[in-house]
Amino acid sequence: MSQPSQMSKTDQLNEFSDLELAQVLMERLSISPNDWHRLKSNRNSRASEQIAAAMVFLLKNQPQEALVRLEQAVGWLDRSLSAPPCPTHGRKGLETGD
Numbered sequence: 001m002s003q004p005s006q007m008s009k010t011d012q013l014n015e016f017s018d019l020e021l022a023q024v025l026m027e028r029l030s031i032s033p034n035d036w037h038r039l040k041s042n043r044n045s046r047a048s049e050q051i052a053a054a055m056v057f058l059l060k061n062q063p064q065e066a067l068v069r070l071e072q073a074v075g076w077l078d079r080s081l082s083a084p085p086c087p088t089h090g091r092k093g094l095e096t097g098d
Contacts, residue, residue, distance in 0.1 A: 019059045026052040040083040047076040 013021065029052045031039045039045045054069035075081030 019056065022052065022055045022059050026056050028052075043076045043079070046081075046083075047073040050076065 016024075026049075029045075029048045031045060031049060050069045050073035054066040054073065057063070057065035057069060072081065
């Protein structure tokens with residue numbers, strides 16, 4: 001009996017475009033301000049967030065923006081990126097030049 005409900009879910013998802021599905025995934029994987037302190041250094045969360053954003057840009061035919069997000073995801077996974085200071089607790093007046 002689980003097969004009909006699975007088909008129903010698939011049918012429901014087929015009503016959405018690839019872009020709409022990617023946007024929903026991006027929203028779900030984005031770190032909310034309330035979770036910032038808990039997840040700011042979580043490499044899997046940060047990489048997932050960036051990969052979902054890359055997918056949205058790619059589906060919008062913006063490959064350069066997608067590439068930037070994919071490079072950031074790789075940086076989180078290979079440990080070449082680290083979490084910036086908290087926006088509300090970071091050092092004031094310090095600019096990174098990015």
